[in-house]
Amino acid sequence: MLPKHLRRLEAESIEIMRDVVAEFKRPVMLYSIGKDSSVMLHIAIKAFYPAKLPFPLLHVDTTWKFREMISFRDATAKRLGLDLIVHINKEGIARGINPIDSGSTLHTQVMKTDALKQALDLHGFDAAFGGARRDEEKSRAKERILSFRSAGHVWDPRNQRPELWSLFNTRIRQGETMRVFAMSNWTELDVWEYIMLEKIPVVPLYFAKQRPTVRRNGASIMIDDSRLQLNCDETPEMRMIRFRTLGCYPLSGAIESDAMAIEDIVAEMRTATVSERQGRLIDTDEAASMEKKKREGYF
Amino acid sequence: MFVKPTTEAVAARTKDQLRFITCGSVDDGKSTLIGRLLHDSKMIYHDQLTVLERDSIKHGSTGNDIDFALLVDGLEAEREQGITIDIAYRFFTTPRRSFMVADTPGHEQYTRNMATGASHAQLAIILIDARKGVMVQTRRHSFICSLLGIRHVVLAVNKIDLVAYNKECFDRIARDYLAFAAGLGFNSIVPIPISARYGDNVVDRSAHANWYHGPCLLEHLESIDIPSGTAGQAFRFPVQWVNRPNPDFRGYAGTVASGRISAGDEIVVAASGRTTRIKRIVTHDGDLVGAEAGDAVTITLEDEIDIGRGDILSRPDDRPKVADQFAAYVIWMDQEPLAPGRNYVLRIGSQTITGSITAIRHRIDVNTCEHLAAGMLSLNEIAFCDVATTMPAVFDPYDLNRKTGSFIFIDRYTNRTVGAGMIAFPLRRDTNIARQALSVDRRERAALKNQKPCVIWFTGLSGAGKTTIANLVDQRLCSMSRHTMLLDGDNLRGGLNADLGFSETDRVENIRRVGEVAKLMADSGLIVICSFISPSRAERDRVRGLVGKEEFIEVFVDTPIEECARRDPKGLYSKVKSGKIKDFTGIDSCYEAPTTPEIHLRTMEQTLEHSAEAVVDVLMARSIIDG
Numbered sequence: 001m002l003p004k005h006l007r008r009l010e011a012e013s014i015e016i017m018r019d020v021v022a023e024f025k026r027p028v029m030l031y032s033i034g035k036d037s038s039v040m041l042h043i044a045i046k047a048f049y050p051a052k053l054p055f056p057l058l059h060v061d062t063t064w065k066f067r068e069m070i071s072f073r074d075a076t077a078k079r080l081g082l083d084l085i086v087h088i089n090k091e092g093i094a095r096g097i098n099p100i101d102s103g104s105t106l107h108t109q110v111m112k113t114d115a116l117k118q119a120l121d122l123h124g125f126d127a128a129f130g131g132a133r134r135d136e137e138k139s140r141a142k143e144r145i146l147s148f149r150s151a152g153h154v155w156d157p158r159n160q161r162p163e164l165w166s167l168f169n170t171r172i173r174q175g176e177t178m179r180v181f182a183m184s185n186w187t188e189l190d191v192w193e194y195i196m197l198e199k200i201p202v203v204p205l206y207f208a209k210q211r212p213t214v215r216r217n218g219a220s221i222m223i224d225d226s227r228l229q230l231n232c233d234e235t236p237e238m239r240m241i242r243f244r245t246l247g248c249y250p251l252s253g254a255i256e257s258d259a260m261a262i263e264d265i266v267a268e269m270r271t272a273t274v275s276e277r278q279g280r281l282i283d284t285d286e287a288a289s290m291e292k293k294k295r296e297g298y299f
Numbered sequence: 300m301f302v303k304p305t306t307e308a309v310a311a312r313t314k315d316q317l318r319f320i321t322c323g324s325v326d327d328g329k330s331t332l333i334g335r336l337l338h339d340s341k342m343i344y345h346d347q348l349t350v351l352e353r354d355s356i357k358h359g360s361t362g363n364d365i366d367f368a369l370l371v372d373g374l375e376a377e378r379e380q381g382i383t384i385d386i387a388y389r390f391f392t393t394p395r396r397s398f399m400v401a402d403t404p405g406h407e408q409y410t411r412n413m414a415t416g417a418s419h420a421q422l423a424i425i426l427i428d429a430r431k432g433v434m435v436q437t438r439r440h441s442f443i444c445s446l447l448g449i450r451h452v453v454l455a456v457n458k459i460d461l462v463a464y465n466k467e468c469f470d471r472i473a474r475d476y477l478a479f480a481a482g483l484g485f486n487s488i489v490p491i492p493i494s495a496r497y498g499d500n501v502v503d504r505s506a507h508a509n510w511y512h513g514p515c516l517l518e519h520l521e522s523i524d525i526p527s528g529t530a531g532q533a534f535r536f537p538v539q540w541v542n543r544p545n546p547d548f549r550g551y552a553g554t555v556a557s558g559r560i561s562a563g564d565e566i567v568v569a570a571s572g573r574t575t576r577i578k579r580i581v582t583h584d585g586d587l588v589g590a591e592a593g594d595a596v597t598i599t600l601e602d603e604i605d606i607g608r609g610d611i612l613s614r615p616d617d618r619p620k621v622a623d624q625f626a627a628y629v630i631w632m633d634q635e636p637l638a639p640g641r642n643y644v645l646r647i648g649s650q651t652i653t654g655s656i657t658a659i660r661h662r663i664d665v666n667t668c669e670h671l672a673a674g675m676l677s678l679n680e681i682a683f684c685d686v687a688t689t690m691p692a693v694f695d696p697y698d699l700n701r702k703t704g705s706f707i708f709i710d711r712y713t714n715r716t717v718g719a720g721m722i723a724f725p726l727r728r729d730t731n732i733a734r735q736a737l738s739v740d741r742r743e744r745a746a747l748k749n750q751k752p753c754v755i756w757f758t759g760l761s762g763a764g765k766t767t768i769a770n771l772v773d774q775r776l777c778s779m780s781r782h783t784m785l786l787d788g789d790n791l792r793g794g795l796n797a798d799l800g801f802s803e804t805d806r807v808e809n810i811r812r813v814g815e816v817a818k819l820m821a822d823s824g825l826i827v828i829c830s831f832i833s834p835s836r837a838e839r840d841r842v843r844g845l846v847g848k849e850e851f852i853e854v855f856v857d858t859p860i861e862e863c864a865r866r867d868p869k870g871l872y873s874k875v876k877s878g879k880i881k882d883f884t885g886i887d888s889c890y891e892a893p894t895t896p897e898i899h900l901r902t903m904e905q906t907l908e909h910s911a912e913a914v915v916d917v918l919m920a921r922s923i924i925d926g
Binding site: 005009021045052134135141142157158162189 | 390392415419716
């Protein structure tokens with residue numbers, strides 16, 4: 001049996017998901033393959049059991065995800081019989097956008113934010129579940145659980161609907177959409193404890209292992225394939241590393257760690273001295289950069 | 300070296316998450332306190348601290364010290380203005396407990412944010428500046444917390460360093476507050492002297508205020524027991540979603556709002572009164588023997604009875620209220636004021652119902668708790684109101700159940716969340732009145748007159764020809780010996796509605812009264828002919844709902860505005876042109892044309908006489924009158 005605080009969080013997320021499915025015409029779950037997505041998916045399966053998931057999953061593939069993420073994604077979809085949509089921004093590919101030459105900002109804008117908007121419009125989704133949590137980042141801390149997007153997927157942080165009790169305002173007009181953060185009130189530690197207790201499979205990259213890396217801009221970058229061109233002063237080194245957060249591999253900094261089992265990760269979490277987003281190179285431009293991206297439609 | 304956490308170690312954290320809010324006036328240091336709690340409980344990571352130090356130099360207001368408020372004030376605009384403009388939710392975990400804190404703004408115009416934060420909280424930290432003592436804002440915050448059902452308060456007397464850690468000062472403030480808060484129904488009030496900026500008594504005991512022997516703030520938050528209480532109450536299960544994966548399974552998904560239930564127990568569907576028994580309590584982890592408050596489950600029943608989203612299951616001997624009128628405290632949250640009589644979408648639990656405020660009993664001054672008369676309700680105002688819904692709603696008083704006693708108002712056109720309500724009690728006036736009215740019913744009255752009563756409602760722009768056509772119809776019906784009455788805007792404004800002007804609120808009230816009068820007349824068996832511009836679709840629909848669909852005939856007198864202005868029978872359009880009249884329908888105030896009127900008269904295409912004839916034809920076709 002789960003401890004009280006996790007049972008409450010789980011029940012709260014289930015309640016949100018059921019409400020959205022009851023009220024929206026065409027919901028979708030954004031599946032990013034990471035630990036939060038794994039938990040969100042696990043909870044969704046619980047919420048609608050014994051029915052199958054009443055919505056598809058959408059993965060916005062930048063084509064720069066770790067190979068282990070993609071194989072985990074496909075294995076998960078197969079194991080659980082999921083309706084998985086994979087969307088790639090073809091226009092971005094044609095223009096040769098990539099995280100190394102284009103820079104993280106442009107790459108994220110084109111291959112993640114724009115791609116997401118394309119996919120939502122293409123399929124006519126009116127509500128999209130995301131696994132973001134309020135403890136991740138300052139501007140997330142102020143976002144609603146049901147976060148309204150005007151036509152064009154624009155977020156206006158100054159004009160959010162008040163959200164009282166668990167009474168969600170699900171009303172939108174044609175062209176408007178809702179982002180739904182069913183795990184808003186979870187913390188990173190809650191997520192790991194829940195994964196441990198519920199024995200939820202996660203991408204092996206979260207566990208420490210000897211992996212080929214280079215040091216770049218102060219971060220340890222894993223060499224996942226031959227597209228990562230090494231500079232002349234860079235030499236690949238095997239390091240005992242793991243990832244606290246997963247994204248495009250050239251933009252994800254690894255941490256040195258010996259945590260090879262889930263219990264080790266939870267223990268490490270409790271004594272961590274840096275935040276989880278520290279490994280994410282896309283946030284570091286300036287403190288308010290996440291808010292800017294979110295206004296433009298980033299998840 | 301650390302001990303590996305095991306499954307048992309996580310489970311040993313037996314206390315549930317504590318959700319609390321902080322409230323205080325603008326400069327009382329709320330954000331600083333939360334920043335301090337996070338920092339001193341080691342929840343601030345090195346990289347965040349680095350950003351904080353950088354930001355403190357750029358935006359900070361504490362000189363060379365770290366400005367903890369910047370940790371919490373998330374949005375760019377707030378950092379620049381140095382104020383908190385919205386709610387921020389923060390999380391921290393100690394070995395003993397995990398916490399969620401809502402930081403809510405202290406400005407008066409942000410009452411709605413405070414109420415929002417309070418709706419999620421079990422405990423409130425009310426901050427007081429030790430130099431200033433109990434202020435008007437303190438009273439306001441305490442009142443809102445009490446209204447939203449918070450029963451536990453920490454009185455954090457902050458900036459104690461600025462009064463030289465003076466014990467008398469602290470004692471006086473605590474005394475003042477306890478005296479003031481005596482009537483607010485708090486179960487516990489714990490005063491603590493703190494300095495958020497320097498950390499005294501927040502996480503670590505103050506070295507300066509050694510006269511204080513009570514708990515530090517964090518120690519108190521970690522140890523306070525707040526029984527959720529709801530498991531011991533009456534069983535309530537609002538159905539969220541019907542789970543029908545195949546013809547053999549029909550389950551009702553929802554979260555137990557209060558109480559507990561077991562398989563085999565008898566239940567009743569509150570709205571329909573149908574009873575049956577619980578067959579299974581289904582979860583992904585296997586069937587449960589019983590479920591209690593907070594459990595998200597799927598219930599199957601012994602009998603197939605009609606249940607949908609919005610229904611509430613309870614035990615037959617302890618049912619929720621079912622009523623289409625109730626009294627409630629309402630907090631208004633929108634720039635556009637609440638107009639009594641106007642329809643809003645109400646969300647009550649998982650029910651979505653159309654409803655309106657029929658009367659504002661009194662407004663409450665949040666600073667003095669005084670009761671004031673009010674005709675409307677503006678942003679951040681709180682009032683005790685009568686609410687009417689078009690369908691019976693199922694609910695409990697908010698005092699007994701926060702889950703089934705709360706509701707929100709949604710504007711039907713903008714879809715904004717415009718208000719929040721807490722139900723006090725059901726009103727049963729209509730049932731009492733109905734009992735007396737039964738002796739002679741409306742059908743008998745109509746039969747005496749040898750006709751079917753109805754309300755013919757002419758709507759259209761000023762000068763469209765409504766009253767002219769209405770008069771022709773009236774004459775025609777009189778010549779056929781029908782019993783009629785004609786109600787006209789100008790005539791009613793001279794008497795019954797003489798107290799009303801042309802403000803938004805007054806226009807709504809004007810139509811509401813006309814609707815009620817027309818209904819009474821129809822009840823007495825008359826054919827009631829009404830001629831009103833009535834520009835708001837919502838207001839006309841409300842009259843339609845009041846009178847009943849079968850007896851309401853909406854006649855759209857469709858004349859282009861250019862033609863109305865050319866005719867200008869009352870000289871109003873020329874007055875508008877010369878600026879003597881403002882907010883004139885069709886010019887600078889919107890006219891919402893009917894989308895599906897029963898009769899659509901295009902006066903440019905036929906004479907007024909033909910138009911009147913067309914109306915009479917419809918009355919015959921609908922057997923309201925016979926040839």
